[in-house]
Amino acid sequence: MFITFEGIEGSGKSTLIGLVEGELLGRGEDVLQTREPGGTPAGDSVRSIFLDPAMRIDPIAEVMLLNASRAQLCVDVIRPAIRAGRTVLCDRFYDATIAYQGYGRALEIDGLLQVCLVATGGLSPDLTILLDLPAELSHERVLARARGGGHGVDRLEQESLDFHRRVRDGYLQMAQRWSSRFVVLDATQPPEVLVPQVLAAVAHVRERIRQTIP
Ligand SMILES: Nc1ncnc2c1ncn2[C@@H]1O[C@H](COP(=O)(O)OP(=O)(O)OP(=O)(O)O)[C@@H](O)[C@H]1O
Ligand SMILES: [Mg+2]
Structure with a gap:
Protein backbone atom coordinates (compact mmCIF):
# COMPACT_ATOMS: atom_id res chain seq x y z
CA MET A 1 0.00 0.00 0.00
CA GLY A 22 5.32 4.35 15.05
CA GLU A 23 1.72 3.10 15.38
CA LEU A 24 2.00 0.78 12.37
CA LEU A 25 5.39 -0.56 13.45
CA GLY A 26 3.91 -1.19 16.92
CA ARG A 27 1.33 -3.44 15.24
CA GLY A 28 4.12 -5.44 13.64
CA GLU A 29 3.62 -4.00 10.17
CA ASP A 30 6.43 -3.69 7.65
CA VAL A 31 6.59 0.07 7.02
CA LEU A 32 8.91 2.24 4.96
CA GLN A 33 9.06 6.00 5.40
CA THR A 34 10.49 8.28 2.72
CA ARG A 35 10.15 11.83 1.43
CA GLU A 36 10.28 14.13 -1.58
CA PRO A 37 12.37 15.67 -2.86
CA GLY A 38 14.96 13.20 -1.55
CA GLY A 39 14.87 9.61 -0.39
CA THR A 40 17.87 8.53 -2.51
CA PRO A 41 21.43 9.92 -2.69
CA ALA A 42 20.61 11.61 -6.03
CA GLY A 43 17.30 12.87 -4.65
CA ASP A 44 18.95 14.28 -1.52
CA SER A 45 21.34 16.25 -3.75
CA VAL A 46 18.33 17.60 -5.66
CA ARG A 47 16.67 18.50 -2.35
CA SER A 48 19.59 20.63 -1.20
CA ILE A 49 19.57 22.55 -4.51
CA PHE A 50 15.79 22.85 -4.50
CA LEU A 51 15.42 24.27 -0.99
CA ASP A 52 18.52 26.51 -1.04
CA PRO A 53 17.30 30.12 -0.51
CA ALA A 54 20.30 31.36 -2.55
CA MET A 55 19.18 29.50 -5.71
CA ARG A 56 17.10 31.16 -8.42
CA ILE A 57 15.17 28.34 -10.13
CA ASP A 58 12.70 28.81 -12.98
CA PRO A 59 9.28 27.09 -12.43
CA ILE A 60 9.87 24.64 -15.30
CA ALA A 61 13.33 23.85 -13.91
CA GLU A 62 11.65 23.23 -10.54
CA VAL A 63 9.31 20.71 -12.18
CA MET A 64 12.20 18.89 -13.83
CA LEU A 65 14.30 18.81 -10.66
CA LEU A 66 11.39 17.46 -8.62
CA ASN A 67 10.59 14.83 -11.22
CA ALA A 68 14.24 13.76 -11.46
CA SER A 69 14.25 13.09 -7.72
CA ARG A 70 10.82 11.41 -8.01
CA ALA A 71 11.81 9.08 -10.85
CA GLN A 72 14.85 7.85 -8.90
CA LEU A 73 12.78 7.43 -5.72
CA CYS A 74 10.13 5.36 -7.54
CA VAL A 75 12.67 3.04 -9.16
CA ASP A 76 15.04 2.59 -6.20
CA VAL A 77 12.74 2.80 -3.18
CA ILE A 78 8.97 2.96 -3.65
CA ARG A 79 8.36 0.29 -6.30
CA PRO A 80 10.65 -2.32 -4.67
CA ALA A 81 8.95 -1.70 -1.31
CA ILE A 82 5.45 -2.06 -2.78
CA ARG A 83 6.53 -5.24 -4.59
CA ALA A 84 7.78 -6.60 -1.26
CA GLY A 85 4.35 -5.98 0.28
CA ARG A 86 5.50 -3.15 2.54
CA THR A 87 3.41 -0.12 3.49
CA VAL A 88 5.08 2.99 2.07
CA LEU A 89 4.59 6.35 3.80
CA CYS A 90 5.85 9.22 1.65
CA ASP A 91 6.18 12.84 2.84
CA ARG A 92 4.95 14.65 -0.34
CA PHE A 93 4.67 13.11 -3.84
CA TYR A 94 3.57 14.39 -7.26
CA ASP A 95 0.48 16.13 -5.88
CA ALA A 96 2.91 18.66 -4.38
CA THR A 97 4.17 19.51 -7.89
CA ILE A 98 0.59 20.03 -9.09
CA ALA A 99 -0.18 22.20 -6.05
CA TYR A 100 3.01 24.30 -5.92
CA GLN A 101 4.12 24.58 -9.53
CA GLY A 102 0.59 24.27 -11.00
CA TYR A 103 -1.67 26.26 -8.67
CA GLY A 104 1.14 28.20 -6.95
CA ARG A 105 3.22 29.14 -10.01
CA ALA A 106 0.42 29.01 -12.61
CA LEU A 107 1.82 26.22 -14.82
CA GLU A 108 -0.75 24.22 -16.76
CA ILE A 109 -2.15 21.48 -14.52
CA ASP A 110 -2.86 18.61 -16.92
CA GLY A 111 0.51 19.03 -18.67
CA LEU A 112 2.21 18.83 -15.27
CA LEU A 113 0.25 15.73 -14.38
CA GLN A 114 1.49 14.00 -17.54
CA VAL A 115 5.13 14.87 -16.78
CA CYS A 116 4.70 13.61 -13.21
CA LEU A 117 3.23 10.31 -14.41
CA VAL A 118 6.18 9.85 -16.79
CA ALA A 119 8.47 10.27 -13.75
CA THR A 120 6.53 7.75 -11.65
CA GLY A 121 6.02 5.29 -14.51
CA GLY A 122 2.28 5.65 -13.95
CA LEU A 123 2.42 5.05 -10.20
CA SER A 124 -0.15 6.95 -8.09
CA PRO A 125 -0.82 6.72 -4.34
CA ASP A 126 -3.53 4.42 -2.96
CA LEU A 127 -4.27 7.04 -0.30
CA THR A 128 -3.32 10.71 0.02
CA ILE A 129 -3.72 12.42 3.38
CA LEU A 130 -4.13 16.17 2.87
CA LEU A 131 -3.37 18.19 5.99
CA ASP A 132 -5.39 21.32 5.41
CA LEU A 133 -4.22 24.47 7.18
CA PRO A 134 -4.84 28.19 6.55
CA ALA A 135 -1.75 29.86 5.04
CA GLU A 136 -1.53 32.32 7.96
CA LEU A 137 -1.17 29.44 10.45
CA SER A 138 1.39 27.74 8.22
CA HIS A 139 3.48 30.91 8.32
CA GLU A 140 3.26 31.11 12.13
CA ARG A 141 4.27 27.48 12.57
CA VAL A 142 7.22 27.77 10.18
CA GLU A 159 7.27 32.69 -0.77
CA SER A 160 4.43 35.16 -0.14
CA LEU A 161 1.28 34.50 1.84
CA ASP A 162 -0.68 34.77 -1.43
CA PHE A 163 1.43 32.00 -2.96
CA HIS A 164 0.69 29.71 -0.01
CA ARG A 165 -3.02 30.59 -0.21
CA ARG A 166 -3.05 29.52 -3.89
CA VAL A 167 -1.27 26.28 -3.00
CA ARG A 168 -3.70 25.52 -0.19
CA ASP A 169 -6.73 26.22 -2.40
CA GLY A 170 -5.15 24.13 -5.17
CA TYR A 171 -4.74 21.16 -2.84
CA LEU A 172 -8.42 21.44 -1.87
CA GLN A 173 -9.47 21.46 -5.53
CA MET A 174 -7.29 18.42 -6.19
CA ALA A 175 -8.90 16.61 -3.25
CA GLN A 176 -12.28 17.13 -4.91
CA ARG A 177 -11.07 16.05 -8.34
CA TRP A 178 -9.38 12.88 -7.03
CA SER A 179 -11.79 12.28 -4.17
CA SER A 180 -11.42 8.47 -4.32
CA VAL A 193 -6.47 13.59 17.25
CA LEU A 194 -5.05 13.33 13.71
CA VAL A 195 -3.28 9.97 14.17
CA PRO A 196 -6.48 7.91 14.67
CA GLN A 197 -8.05 9.71 11.70
CA VAL A 198 -5.15 8.61 9.48
CA LEU A 199 -5.28 5.05 10.83
CA ALA A 200 -9.02 4.89 10.08
CA ALA A 201 -8.39 6.08 6.51
CA VAL A 202 -5.64 3.46 6.09
CA ALA A 203 -7.96 0.68 7.35
CA HIS A 204 -10.70 1.84 5.00
CA VAL A 205 -8.47 1.83 1.91
CA ARG A 206 -6.94 -1.53 2.88
CA GLU A 207 -10.41 -3.02 3.00
CA ARG A 208 -11.21 -1.52 -0.41
CA ILE A 209 -8.01 -2.98 -1.90
CA ARG A 210 -8.77 -6.38 -0.34
CA GLN A 211 -12.22 -6.39 -1.93
CA THR A 212 -10.83 -5.67 -5.40
CA ILE A 213 -8.27 -8.53 -5.26
CA PRO A 214 -9.99 -11.76 -6.40
N1 LIG B 1 -1.17 19.10 14.65
C1 LIG B 1 -0.34 20.08 15.04
N2 LIG B 1 -0.76 21.08 15.84
C2 LIG B 1 0.08 22.06 16.22
N3 LIG B 1 1.38 22.16 15.85
C3 LIG B 1 1.86 21.19 15.06
C4 LIG B 1 1.04 20.11 14.60
N4 LIG B 1 1.78 19.30 13.81
C5 LIG B 1 3.00 19.86 13.76
N5 LIG B 1 3.06 20.99 14.51
C6 LIG B 1 4.22 21.88 14.68
O1 LIG B 1 4.26 22.71 13.52
C7 LIG B 1 5.60 22.78 13.02
C8 LIG B 1 5.65 22.19 11.62
O2 LIG B 1 5.39 20.79 11.68
P1 LIG B 1 6.05 19.79 10.65
O3 LIG B 1 7.50 20.06 10.55
O4 LIG B 1 5.60 18.41 11.02
O5 LIG B 1 5.29 20.27 9.32
P2 LIG B 1 5.58 19.85 7.82
O6 LIG B 1 4.24 19.80 7.16
O7 LIG B 1 6.42 18.64 7.76
O8 LIG B 1 6.39 21.11 7.28
P3 LIG B 1 7.37 21.20 5.97
O9 LIG B 1 6.46 21.23 4.77
O10 LIG B 1 8.06 22.51 6.14
O11 LIG B 1 8.28 20.02 6.02
C9 LIG B 1 6.48 22.04 14.02
O12 LIG B 1 7.05 22.96 14.90
C10 LIG B 1 5.51 21.09 14.72
O13 LIG B 1 5.91 20.84 16.04
MG1 LIG C 1 8.26 18.29 6.86
Whole structure:
Protein backbone atom coordinates (compact mmCIF):
# COMPACT_ATOMS: atom_id res chain seq x y z
CA MET A 1 0.00 0.00 0.00
CA PHE A 2 1.29 3.43 -0.96
CA ILE A 3 0.26 6.38 1.26
CA THR A 4 1.30 9.99 0.71
CA PHE A 5 1.09 13.00 3.04
CA GLU A 6 0.48 16.42 1.53
CA GLY A 7 -0.15 19.99 2.69
CA ILE A 8 1.51 23.38 2.81
CA GLU A 9 4.61 24.07 4.94
CA GLY A 10 4.09 23.54 8.65
CA SER A 11 0.83 21.63 8.16
CA GLY A 12 2.35 18.82 10.22
CA LYS A 13 3.24 16.20 7.58
CA SER A 14 6.58 15.18 9.08
CA THR A 15 5.21 15.16 12.62
CA LEU A 16 2.22 13.01 11.67
CA ILE A 17 4.08 10.61 9.41
CA GLY A 18 6.49 9.82 12.26
CA LEU A 19 3.62 9.12 14.66
CA VAL A 20 1.71 6.99 12.14
CA GLU A 21 4.85 5.02 11.32
CA GLY A 22 5.32 4.35 15.05
CA GLU A 23 1.72 3.10 15.38
CA LEU A 24 2.00 0.78 12.37
CA LEU A 25 5.39 -0.56 13.45
CA GLY A 26 3.91 -1.19 16.92
CA ARG A 27 1.33 -3.44 15.24
CA GLY A 28 4.12 -5.44 13.64
CA GLU A 29 3.62 -4.00 10.17
CA ASP A 30 6.43 -3.69 7.65
CA VAL A 31 6.59 0.07 7.02
CA LEU A 32 8.91 2.24 4.96
CA GLN A 33 9.06 6.00 5.40
CA THR A 34 10.49 8.28 2.72
CA ARG A 35 10.15 11.83 1.43
CA GLU A 36 10.28 14.13 -1.58
CA PRO A 37 12.37 15.67 -2.86
CA GLY A 38 14.96 13.20 -1.55
CA GLY A 39 14.87 9.61 -0.39
CA THR A 40 17.87 8.53 -2.51
CA PRO A 41 21.43 9.92 -2.69
CA ALA A 42 20.61 11.61 -6.03
CA GLY A 43 17.30 12.87 -4.65
CA ASP A 44 18.95 14.28 -1.52
CA SER A 45 21.34 16.25 -3.75
CA VAL A 46 18.33 17.60 -5.66
CA ARG A 47 16.67 18.50 -2.35
CA SER A 48 19.59 20.63 -1.20
CA ILE A 49 19.57 22.55 -4.51
CA PHE A 50 15.79 22.85 -4.50
CA LEU A 51 15.42 24.27 -0.99
CA ASP A 52 18.52 26.51 -1.04
CA PRO A 53 17.30 30.12 -0.51
CA ALA A 54 20.30 31.36 -2.55
CA MET A 55 19.18 29.50 -5.71
CA ARG A 56 17.10 31.16 -8.42
CA ILE A 57 15.17 28.34 -10.13
CA ASP A 58 12.70 28.81 -12.98
CA PRO A 59 9.28 27.09 -12.43
CA ILE A 60 9.87 24.64 -15.30
CA ALA A 61 13.33 23.85 -13.91
CA GLU A 62 11.65 23.23 -10.54
CA VAL A 63 9.31 20.71 -12.18
CA MET A 64 12.20 18.89 -13.83
CA LEU A 65 14.30 18.81 -10.66
CA LEU A 66 11.39 17.46 -8.62
CA ASN A 67 10.59 14.83 -11.22
CA ALA A 68 14.24 13.76 -11.46
CA SER A 69 14.25 13.09 -7.72
CA ARG A 70 10.82 11.41 -8.01
CA ALA A 71 11.81 9.08 -10.85
CA GLN A 72 14.85 7.85 -8.90
CA LEU A 73 12.78 7.43 -5.72
CA CYS A 74 10.13 5.36 -7.54
CA VAL A 75 12.67 3.04 -9.16
CA ASP A 76 15.04 2.59 -6.20
CA VAL A 77 12.74 2.80 -3.18
CA ILE A 78 8.97 2.96 -3.65
CA ARG A 79 8.36 0.29 -6.30
CA PRO A 80 10.65 -2.32 -4.67
CA ALA A 81 8.95 -1.70 -1.31
CA ILE A 82 5.45 -2.06 -2.78
CA ARG A 83 6.53 -5.24 -4.59
CA ALA A 84 7.78 -6.60 -1.26
CA GLY A 85 4.35 -5.98 0.28
CA ARG A 86 5.50 -3.15 2.54
CA THR A 87 3.41 -0.12 3.49
CA VAL A 88 5.08 2.99 2.07
CA LEU A 89 4.59 6.35 3.80
CA CYS A 90 5.85 9.22 1.65
CA ASP A 91 6.18 12.84 2.84
CA ARG A 92 4.95 14.65 -0.34
CA PHE A 93 4.67 13.11 -3.84
CA TYR A 94 3.57 14.39 -7.26
CA ASP A 95 0.48 16.13 -5.88
CA ALA A 96 2.91 18.66 -4.38
CA THR A 97 4.17 19.51 -7.89
CA ILE A 98 0.59 20.03 -9.09
CA ALA A 99 -0.18 22.20 -6.05
CA TYR A 100 3.01 24.30 -5.92
CA GLN A 101 4.12 24.58 -9.53
CA GLY A 102 0.59 24.27 -11.00
CA TYR A 103 -1.67 26.26 -8.67
CA GLY A 104 1.14 28.20 -6.95
CA ARG A 105 3.22 29.14 -10.01
CA ALA A 106 0.42 29.01 -12.61
CA LEU A 107 1.82 26.22 -14.82
CA GLU A 108 -0.75 24.22 -16.76
CA ILE A 109 -2.15 21.48 -14.52
CA ASP A 110 -2.86 18.61 -16.92
CA GLY A 111 0.51 19.03 -18.67
CA LEU A 112 2.21 18.83 -15.27
CA LEU A 113 0.25 15.73 -14.38
CA GLN A 114 1.49 14.00 -17.54
CA VAL A 115 5.13 14.87 -16.78
CA CYS A 116 4.70 13.61 -13.21
CA LEU A 117 3.23 10.31 -14.41
CA VAL A 118 6.18 9.85 -16.79
CA ALA A 119 8.47 10.27 -13.75
CA THR A 120 6.53 7.75 -11.65
CA GLY A 121 6.02 5.29 -14.51
CA GLY A 122 2.28 5.65 -13.95
CA LEU A 123 2.42 5.05 -10.20
CA SER A 124 -0.15 6.95 -8.09
CA PRO A 125 -0.82 6.72 -4.34
CA ASP A 126 -3.53 4.42 -2.96
CA LEU A 127 -4.27 7.04 -0.30
CA THR A 128 -3.32 10.71 0.02
CA ILE A 129 -3.72 12.42 3.38
CA LEU A 130 -4.13 16.17 2.87
CA LEU A 131 -3.37 18.19 5.99
CA ASP A 132 -5.39 21.32 5.41
CA LEU A 133 -4.22 24.47 7.18
CA PRO A 134 -4.84 28.19 6.55
CA ALA A 135 -1.75 29.86 5.04
CA GLU A 136 -1.53 32.32 7.96
CA LEU A 137 -1.17 29.44 10.45
CA SER A 138 1.39 27.74 8.22
CA HIS A 139 3.48 30.91 8.32
CA GLU A 140 3.26 31.11 12.13
CA ARG A 141 4.27 27.48 12.57
CA VAL A 142 7.22 27.77 10.18
CA LEU A 143 8.53 30.84 12.03
CA ALA A 144 8.04 29.16 15.41
CA ARG A 145 9.87 26.05 14.16
CA ALA A 146 12.79 28.16 12.90
CA ARG A 147 12.93 30.06 16.23
CA GLY A 148 12.80 26.74 18.10
CA GLY A 149 16.01 25.62 16.40
CA GLY A 150 14.44 23.49 13.68
CA HIS A 151 15.72 24.04 10.13
CA GLY A 152 15.97 27.65 8.88
CA VAL A 153 13.40 29.15 6.50
CA ASP A 154 13.92 27.48 3.10
CA ARG A 155 13.37 28.73 -0.49
CA LEU A 156 9.69 27.79 -0.71
CA GLU A 157 8.89 28.93 2.82
CA GLN A 158 10.09 32.39 1.78
CA GLU A 159 7.27 32.69 -0.77
CA SER A 160 4.43 35.16 -0.14
CA LEU A 161 1.28 34.50 1.84
CA ASP A 162 -0.68 34.77 -1.43
CA PHE A 163 1.43 32.00 -2.96
CA HIS A 164 0.69 29.71 -0.01
CA ARG A 165 -3.02 30.59 -0.21
CA ARG A 166 -3.05 29.52 -3.89
CA VAL A 167 -1.27 26.28 -3.00
CA ARG A 168 -3.70 25.52 -0.19
CA ASP A 169 -6.73 26.22 -2.40
CA GLY A 170 -5.15 24.13 -5.17
CA TYR A 171 -4.74 21.16 -2.84
CA LEU A 172 -8.42 21.44 -1.87
CA GLN A 173 -9.47 21.46 -5.53
CA MET A 174 -7.29 18.42 -6.19
CA ALA A 175 -8.90 16.61 -3.25
CA GLN A 176 -12.28 17.13 -4.91
CA ARG A 177 -11.07 16.05 -8.34
CA TRP A 178 -9.38 12.88 -7.03
CA SER A 179 -11.79 12.28 -4.17
CA SER A 180 -11.42 8.47 -4.32
CA ARG A 181 -7.84 8.62 -2.99
CA PHE A 182 -7.76 11.93 -1.07
CA VAL A 183 -8.73 12.29 2.60
CA VAL A 184 -8.72 15.88 3.86
CA LEU A 185 -7.95 16.39 7.56
CA ASP A 186 -8.21 19.60 9.57
CA ALA A 187 -4.54 20.22 10.45
CA THR A 188 -5.42 22.70 13.21
CA GLN A 189 -6.28 19.65 15.34
CA PRO A 190 -3.57 18.25 17.64
CA PRO A 191 -1.49 15.29 16.45
CA GLU A 192 -3.12 12.88 18.92
CA VAL A 193 -6.47 13.59 17.25
CA LEU A 194 -5.05 13.33 13.71
CA VAL A 195 -3.28 9.97 14.17
CA PRO A 196 -6.48 7.91 14.67
CA GLN A 197 -8.05 9.71 11.70
CA VAL A 198 -5.15 8.61 9.48
CA LEU A 199 -5.28 5.05 10.83
CA ALA A 200 -9.02 4.89 10.08
CA ALA A 201 -8.39 6.08 6.51
CA VAL A 202 -5.64 3.46 6.09
CA ALA A 203 -7.96 0.68 7.35
CA HIS A 204 -10.70 1.84 5.00
CA VAL A 205 -8.47 1.83 1.91
CA ARG A 206 -6.94 -1.53 2.88
CA GLU A 207 -10.41 -3.02 3.00
CA ARG A 208 -11.21 -1.52 -0.41
CA ILE A 209 -8.01 -2.98 -1.90
CA ARG A 210 -8.77 -6.38 -0.34
CA GLN A 211 -12.22 -6.39 -1.93
CA THR A 212 -10.83 -5.67 -5.40
CA ILE A 213 -8.27 -8.53 -5.26
CA PRO A 214 -9.99 -11.76 -6.40
N1 LIG B 1 -1.17 19.10 14.65
C1 LIG B 1 -0.34 20.08 15.04
N2 LIG B 1 -0.76 21.08 15.84
C2 LIG B 1 0.08 22.06 16.22
N3 LIG B 1 1.38 22.16 15.85
C3 LIG B 1 1.86 21.19 15.06
C4 LIG B 1 1.04 20.11 14.60
N4 LIG B 1 1.78 19.30 13.81
C5 LIG B 1 3.00 19.86 13.76
N5 LIG B 1 3.06 20.99 14.51
C6 LIG B 1 4.22 21.88 14.68
O1 LIG B 1 4.26 22.71 13.52
C7 LIG B 1 5.60 22.78 13.02
C8 LIG B 1 5.65 22.19 11.62
O2 LIG B 1 5.39 20.79 11.68
P1 LIG B 1 6.05 19.79 10.65
O3 LIG B 1 7.50 20.06 10.55
O4 LIG B 1 5.60 18.41 11.02
O5 LIG B 1 5.29 20.27 9.32
P2 LIG B 1 5.58 19.85 7.82
O6 LIG B 1 4.24 19.80 7.16
O7 LIG B 1 6.42 18.64 7.76
O8 LIG B 1 6.39 21.11 7.28
P3 LIG B 1 7.37 21.20 5.97
O9 LIG B 1 6.46 21.23 4.77
O10 LIG B 1 8.06 22.51 6.14
O11 LIG B 1 8.28 20.02 6.02
C9 LIG B 1 6.48 22.04 14.02
O12 LIG B 1 7.05 22.96 14.90
C10 LIG B 1 5.51 21.09 14.72
O13 LIG B 1 5.91 20.84 16.04
MG1 LIG C 1 8.26 18.29 6.86
